[in-house]
Amino acid sequence: MLTxxxxxxAPEWIFDAAPNNLFVIRSAGNTAFDEAIASMEYSVSILGCPLIMVMGHSSCGAIQAARRHAPLSPLLKQLVEPIRDTLTPEHNLMESIQANARQTSSQLTQRSELMALAHRSSRLNIVSNYFDIASGQVSLR
Ligand SMILES: [Zn+2]
Incomplete structure (x- = not known):
């Protein structure tokens, strides 16, 4: 899970999972930085993980920051620029969060040959979803 x-x-709380049941990578705005992708490659190739979820959430501060176009430090710029690339003027915040999660999930097979191969051979499913903090509901997007 990338969230x-x-x-x-907190993925373990959202999915009522024991601490050892999920392989979780977290970054502001659930961005897929290189080390995150490498960690997912480990989970797929060594642990045999059959499913990757990229989960955005309501009121995400990273997406809000990306939408504001405020000045950023160089490292924050690295984090926020991929989010900004997914934004369109007609999207509201929720749509922007969902679009970012969808784009991030599609990037995984574009940036990782290992995950692309696992996905093509049906050993790996990749989905994006949206967690609504107020209701506690997770929906596929
Ligand atoms: Zn967030």
């Missing part, structure tokens, strides 16, 4: 670092988005 946001926001403290409201």
């Amino acid at each position: 946001c670092a926001d403290s409201h988005v």
Whole structure:
């Protein structure tokens, strides 16, 4: 699971999972930085993980920051620029969050030959979803 670092988005709590049941990578805005992709490659190739979820969430501060176009430090710029690439003017915040999660999930097979091969051979499913903090609901997007 690749999800946001926001403290409201604790995957083990959301999915009622034991601490050892999920392989979780977290970054602000659930961005797929190189080390995150390498970690997912490990989970697929060594642990045999059959499913990767990229989960965005309501009121995501990273997506809000990307939408504001405020000045950023060089490292924050690295984090936010891929999010900005997914934004369109007609999207509201929720649509932007969902579009970012979808784009991130599609990037995984584009940036990782290992995951692309596993996906093509049906050993790996990749989905994006949206967690609504207020309701506690997760929906596929
Ligand atoms: Zn967030």
